[in-house]
Amino acid sequence: MKFWSQTFIPTLKESPADAEIASHKLLLRAGLVRKLGGGLYTFMPAGLRVVQKISQLCREEMDREGGIEMAMPFIHPVDNWQEGPRWAAAREIMYRVDHAGAGKGRSKEPEFVLGPTHEEVITPLVKSEITSYRDLPKNFYQIGPKFRNEIRPRYGLMRAREFIMKDAYSFDATDEGATESYHKMKRAYAAFFLRCGLKTIAVEADTGVMGGSFSHEFMVPAPVGDDDIVYCDASGYSANREKATSGLVPKDFADAAPSGALEQFPTPGVVTIAALAAAPYGVAADQQFKTLVYMGDGKPFLVILRGCDDLEEAKLGALGFQLWRQATAEEIEPVLGAKPGSLGAIKGTIKNPSALAGIFADHAIHLIGNGTTGANQEGCHVRHVNVVRDLAITSWGDFRTVRAGEPDPKSGQPLQIARAIEVGHIFKLGTKYSEKFGAVYTDDQKQSHPMIMGCYGIGISRTLQAVVEQSNDADGIIWPWFVAPWQVLVVNLDPADAAASALCLQLAQAAESAGADVLIDDRAERPGVKFKDADLIGLPLRLTVGGRGLKEGIFEMKWRTAKEVSKVAIVDAATVITAAVRQAAGQA
C-alpha cells in the first residue's frame, strides 16, 4: 500500500494549453506524465505504475504463447542497419548518435543510431547462435524504449519520439510453423488488449517498409486516431484504409466496346479534373482518366485512375519499388511532353515512353467506357478514349482509396470507415531479413534454408493513452481494473484523527490481502479536493472514511463507474472488501 503523502501525484485543476485531446489532458491533469519536449515525456510515479502494469500483462500473455524475454541495447552500431534490407527507407526516421570523435576517418555516417526496432540486431544474433532446425522455432521479445524521429510528434504519448514498445521476433524452420507463430501472437495480442480493458479490432494491414507477406493491426476505434479503418459488419471484413479494397469493380466485368474514334479537342487553361467536369465541357469526373506520375527508385512510372478516385500511395508498394514518390513537374515534362494537368497515357502521345518504368492502371478504370484524358499537349484533351483499345497498360492493380458506402467485396453491403488508434501490429515477415543477414538453419536432410521470421509490436505507452482515451468521463480517468496504478483508493477525510487513520489502515490491509493495490489519501486536504482528485485519477474502487461515518460505525464504498455510494458496517469490512475486490478482478 502507498500513502498519497509519501508518493508524488501532482494533479492539476486546469489542463496545460498544449494538450488538445481528452486523454492527453487527463494524463497531465492526473499527474501521470509531464512533458520534457515535443514527443518526450517523463512518467511520474503513478504513470510509471501503469506502464509497469501494462508491461506485466503483456509479458504474461507473451510468455503464455512461448515468448522468451530478453533485452537488447537501444544504441545500435550503424553497420547493422547498413547491412540490413531497409537502410534506405529507415535512415530518415532514426536518430544518429553523434558522440565525440564519431565518424573520424570514416564516412559521414554516424557510428551509432538509436533503435526504432530491433530486426537488425536480433537477426544477426540468431544467425550466430542458432544453426539447427532442432533449435527452432523461437520467439524472442523485449519491452523497452524505442526512438523514432517522428515527422510530427503529437497527442502526448500517442505519437512520441521516444516511446515504450514491446517487440517480438519469431524464427521458424517452416512456413507452416511461421504461420503458427503468427497466430500465436495474434491470440496473445487479443488476450492482452482484453486484459487492458481495451476494445480493439484486428484489421488487415499494409506491411510498409517492414516488408513481409501479411499483417494485422490492432486498432482502438477513436476519433483522434491516426488511421482509417474500413469495415463491414455483415461480412466481418476489416482493413486499414491503406490496404482496403472494395467490390466496386465486379470480377466478371467486360469492358465497353469502343464508342467512337479518338478526338482531340481544345481545352485552354484546363488543368484539373474539376475544370473539365464544369461547363462548358461537362465531362463527369468518373469518365475522366487521372494520370499520375511517380518516381520509383529513380525511374518515372504512370498510375492511371478514374478522375473521381484518389490514389492510395501505400498500395504502390505492390509494384516492387524500394522507394517511391511523386514526380516533379521538371521530371515529368521531358518524359510525357506536357506539364501535370494535361497528361494522358494514350498510345503514341507519350513523348519518351522508353523512359517509363511502367504504366499501371487501377481496375476501376474498366468502368470508363468512353473516357476523356489529357493529350500530353497543353490546352488539349482527348475524348472517346477506350481503355482496352487506346491505353498501353503494363499491369493492373488496386491503387485507389476506398470510400465509405462502396460495396464490401464479400457481402456487397456498404463499407463503413472509422478513425482508429493503432496499438499493435503483427507481421509475417518471411525471409527478407534472414536472407540479408544469412540467418539460416540446417534441416534434417542437411540442407540449409533461411529462417522464416515474424515480428510483432505493441506500443506500450500508446496503449496506456488509448486506455485513457477510451475510458474517461467529465470528472477524469476511469481505469480498467488491471491497468489502474492502484485499484483501491482509501480516502481518509480526517487524517488527523487516530481512529480514522486506524480504520483506513484496516481497510487497506483487507483490500491488499484480497489482491488489490491500495493507495491511501492521507493528505491534509479538504474533502472536496480529495473527492475531485479521486475522480480525476480514476482508481476503480473508492473507500471513504470520515468522522460522520465513524460515529455510525460505517465507511463508504463507491465504484468509479457508479453513481451510488454504499454504506458498509465496519464489522463487515473484511468480507465486503474481499468480495468486491474478487468480483472486480474476476469480471475484468
Place this chain on the structure above:
RNA sequence: CGGGGUGUAGCUUAGUCUGGUAGAGCGCCUGGUUUGGGACCAGGAGGUCGUAGGUUCGAAUCCUAUCGCCCCGACCA
C-alpha cells in the same frame, strides 16, 4: 517539409489592433476562521513579457530574424 496558430509567474490567461514601463484567477508561503464534492478573510513571495537585433524620447505592444510549442497533411507502435 508544406499550411494554420501560439509564446506574458508553476498552471490558465488579460493587456498587443491604437507604443507610455505588466494585471487577474488557480497554485504556493504566513496568520486566522472553516471542515463530506476543488472554502473564506487578511497579508506575502513570484514575471529578462521565448530569444536576438532594429525603429522610437519610450516597446509585451511596431519591424526583421530566429527558436520552442500546438493543430491540419505525408510516415509510424
